[in-house]
Amino acid sequence: MAVRRRIARAAVSALVVALAASLLAACTGGVGSGTGIVYAWSGEPQNPLIPTDTSENTGGRVLDALFAGLVSYTADGGVENEVAQSIETADGQNYTVTIEDGWTFTDGTAVTARSFVDAWNYGALSTNAQLQSSFFDPIQGYDDVAVANPTAMTMSGLRVVDDRTLTITLKQPEAAFPMRLGFAAYYPLPRAAYADMAAFGQHPIGNGPYRLANDDAWQHNVRIDLLSNPDYRGNRSARNEGVSFVLYSNLDTAYTDLLSNNLDVLDGVPSSALDTFQDDLPGRTVNQPSATIETFTIPERLPRFSGEEGRLRRQAISQAIDRQQITDRLFAGTRTPARDFTSPAVPGWTPDLVGVSNLDFAPDRARQLWAHADAIAPWSGTFAIAYNSDGGHQDWVDAVCNSIRNTLGIDARGAPYPTFAQLRTEATEHTIRTAFRSGWQADYPQQYGFLAQNYQTGGSSNDGEYSDPEFDALLRASAGATDPVEAQQLIDRAQEILLRDLPAVPNWNRNASGGWSEYVTNVRIGWDGVPLYYLVEKK
Incomplete structure (x- = not known):
């Protein structure tokens, strides 16, 4: 999300982590209390949570929980339709996308073909200076909007046919293009986003398996609280009540919290524990290749x-x-x-x-x-x-x-x-x-x-x-x-x-190396090295 994304940093001081732990205890009665909330390691995202402007791992994992794209990825890197009902092409250059009926954002508004087309045009337009703009390079008309050109505000290769149908015309045939459409840059946006994109980035409204818990869900350098989305209708339905990303700035502190069951999922091991983590967490570790x-x-x-x-x-x-x-x-x-x-x-x-x-x-x-x-x-x-x-x-x-x-x-x-x-x-x-x-x-x-x-x-x-x-x-x-x-x-x-x-x-x-607490089960790491939070079950 330089480094989805660009390799993540292990993230805030022991004082901030102590504050986070006290807040968690005050709100829930303590980590591992059986509330169904999973407490997961992360770091403070670099930028506001706008899909086309998030190019690092800590922000990317939150966006992936909040949003759903046309396709999604299985644990082993397979591709499945998610919001898309079908993606069809006769020549690999001209695509017709039909989206499933009934999808909504968490503000109650409908996810339509325009939700994707407008979001992609926003991400590609040079004046919006989005970090992920080049992901739209394969689309016809990108070269016109990627430079300051007052006569071109939208990509000519995107067209809304009706509420459930959009067409995509590429510069050249690219048979593998649909496989990329599960990445965050291609997520849809609700109409509310465009009123104040900076404010939206602090309180994003998505269509994914989770939603922000409340207006104060992102406590900067402390935590980001998500709850499961009851209206989500895709492939990644949450098996827990929510995920709270605890924002650390020190991997050793996070590991200490994991050992004491004050953190549920940690997808990183500090160098000080690499020789011992599998013994420290018997039966509760992972060490597998990742992309x-x-x-x-x-x-x-x-x-x-x-x-x-x-x-x-x-x-x-x-x-x-x-x-x-x-x-x-x-x-x-x-x-x-x-x-x-x-x-x-x-x-x-x-x-x-x-x-x-x-x-x-x-x-x-x-x-x-x-x-x-x-x-x-x-x-x-x-x-x-x-x-x-x-x-x-x-x-x-x-x-x-x-x-x-x-x-x-x-x-x-x-x-x-x-x-x-x-x-x-x-x-x-x-x-x-x-x-x-x-x-x-x-x-x-x-x-x-x-x-x-x-x-x-x-x-x-x-x-x-x-x-x-x-x-x-x-x-x-x-x-x-x-x-x-x-x-x-x-x-x-x-x-x-x-x-x-x-x-x-x-x-x-x-x-992908890490571990989990005694209070969770069914922890799996995806092909990209990020935990599949929606699968985690809290005891």
Whole structure:
């Protein structure tokens, strides 16, 4: 939701968490009291909860609970119709969508075809400056509204036929396009949203399995309270009375709360507990592959990192990192060294792409590459990786920098930011002056989603501003290919360009690791590494 979304930060101080616990106890008689409310870990969302402007995990998980799209995803990444009754096409370019009758938002208004078309046009329009705008790039007319153009306010490829029918015309045939429509950027919005979108983002009105508990449901940096939605009619009916997301800024504090049953679901384990969490929580843990990758981005705009010199330096830095040693020592089997820019949990992954040797630990070759770059222009100064210190990232950043420093003989160090929001603001505004931690948690179960948003020219999460015409052309061709074998070959060729240029340095793929309290059952983690909150049952 940079990092659905962009890799989440482990989230507020022990004082705030203590306050949250006291509020929970005052309101419900204590966590685990049998009220049917599930208490789940999260962090303070970066932005107001607007589907097209939420590009990180903590906000994304709340939106997924509050909204329902045309399709939804099963636990293993399968696609099912949700609000859509049918999505039909004869050519893969022109789609007719019929939505089921009877869907409503939690303010009682009907979900109609216009609820989707207006929301998508709002998200795409350049003047609204939505972080997820490029998700609408495949739709005909997007290029007209994505730039300041007073004559184009809506995408020509969207049309409302009647209350239950809309049509979508794409720039080219894309058979896999309907699979993406369960992602948050494609959620519908009620008419009330447009009166004051900023206010709506603080009190969103959705059509999903949950609704906000009350007008004060989002207590910033404390918690977000949701109740089950009795009018929801989709595939994800809640088996609990609600979910309260407790907003932590320290993963160790969250883990302590889990051990004492003051937190029900935690989908992250602090480094201090990775060796012991399965013993600490017997029969109540998960450690499974998920569709995520963790990276750090080195923007070409940084001094000494443009052109051929920059490419050589990025390759040298990547080959100076001993990923296997770092994952073994720090992550206790919950990370796997990366072999591409996607994830083994997504169809099409292979560890054997041309250029994958740039992800090997090869000290001698790294020093040779650095020397070649120095022959173009000598290096001076410090190589720094920015990270948010409220997210538990210091250990791996220090380890990566130590590996770079010991291999290349340069000054390499971490650059901590106090909060996730501060780091992400500078990254998304393209003002950050160092390399910075990044990553991706899949929005939908396709490799295309990892690549398009992060590395395509103008991609919503292309915070390094990478641009390569050949990569863009290959990616677009892969989306339009009707033969799955050809589509995969084109995706692979696009990735090989990334493995050469390394606009971000892939570190490792992250397992979904976590645990749950003695007061809940039926805890499952989805294909994307996020708990399926609607399935959790409170004892």
